[in-house]
Amino acid sequence: MKIRPTSAEKLPRTLRMPVGRPLFSFFAAVLLASLHGGLASEPFASGVVTITKDGILRPVPLVDGKLPKNSPETFYLESALEPKPRRASADSPSAGKKKERPAAPSARREAAKPAPPSKVSKKNPVPAKTARELPTVTIRRKSADKKAPDKQRAVRNAGPDDDLEEYNKAGRIADPLEPANRCVFWVNHQIYSYVFRPLSKIYTTVLPRPVRSAVFNVCDNVEFPVRFVNHLLQLKFDRAGLETRKFLVNSVGGVGGLIRMSDRTPALADLPPADTGQTLSKWGIGHGPYIVLPVLGPKSLRDTVGLAGDYALNPVTWVSFGGIGGATALAITSPPAINSMSIRLDAYDAASKNSIDRYIALRSAYVQSRENAVSK
């Protein structure tokens, strides 16, 4: 008796299934398919595709779990390709609404011409799909993501935008004389670098820190009238009283101001200084324009006027103009001048070091520092 072959035997040998065990064969097929990444629901389960000339994504079969070697094609990660909506064609309804840029004259002439009849066959009213109309794809650069991951960037931009406006007004001053100021600033920089800095270095090398501190203390003590008068002019009578106490304590207990005995009394330790520029500010006078004075450096117009007041109130100036001999005047005025120069250089270095624009850095630091002094 001749047995008719079953349907399974008609199939090619590779696809032949054991007929008697359909359930097992189904599971085996699913398992094999999933191992090869060939499940119908996941067309590019290997995650790697190539793009044909027509712009069609074609999955790349893996060979033993690896990409085929020596292939002339370029492989893309499927996850890196995202569909991009095609630019609306000229005759689409939305195209008329969009007017991005004024067209070139030649293009305008073309647009004025009647549009050619569209190539739509009578049988099929839907235009035939051409290769050009296939969806285009964009390749996301993974390297850029690696450097600044989206997540990281999201964190970076996470703050409210209000914080960008926070420092809008800090350190600002009108600077109509900027070109001239920059010239003076440059000259000052040369003087600081080639004259004052070497002098300051000698001063700090020759005099140990305790001696320098003593010089600073004496100078500070001598300038008492500047602070006292300005406290009074600012109607801060309690501070004027404390300033007087401080002067007496340092002059008597601190041997003419060499030692700051006042630092041992909490009420006298941190008395804010006062100068004529601050007083003018308290009286409601604004900064005025920014000026860079030769040698003296950054000032506002208000503080330049204030500086004249401070000189007038400083006893060192009284002695200098008091008819004493040149050598004596030099001996009296030099220590405070060198001391002040040393401090000024420290402040200059602190503000200008690691700056992007030294001139602006100094200007901003000056304005902020003065506003801080006035607010105390």
Added chain:
Amino acid sequence: MKPIVIILLFASAAFLASPAPAASPAEAESFLKKSVGEVVGIAKNAPDSATLAARLRPVLLKCISFDAMTRRAVGPGWRQFTDNQQSEATDFFTMLIIRTYSGNFTPGELPEITYKAAVSTGPGRVEVPTTTLYKGSKYDVTYRLEDQGAKGWSITDVVIEGVSMIANYRTQFDAQFKSGGANAVVAALKKSVSPPR
């Protein structure tokens, strides 16, 4: 159910429903003290400035919010930066701040820092004023800190004698941005962090 059990249940429910306690200025102050303590410890043992800067870097990266600092130093122009420019600017500015901060220390010389009471300046924002005695001079240094959520507290600005580090850079970046946009800011930053020729 006994009344005491019902009361306890309500009490526990109310406790669970209440929001988490807001971050306090005291927390910010203790965070700052810990961070500054680490910095001072490194400054004490560093043999030279280069080593000091290298050792300070990981500590500063941990306690300073360089992202917030860069954003604010650039200002509203930050919105016009591309992602790549923002990333570059942040990297360069981080280098610059670390260099500036570590440059303020001389290895072996330790500052004496006196902490004053921390002041809350807004939700999640605290200022900690300090007086720093360094190399014989006294400076008022104020640290501005912000609660960054899961990250905890971070320093967002340092104000020395009334001069804010961020405000100072802001005026400089504004001029750069006006002259050449984001590219000019990034180029200026790159130039400032590159070694002098």
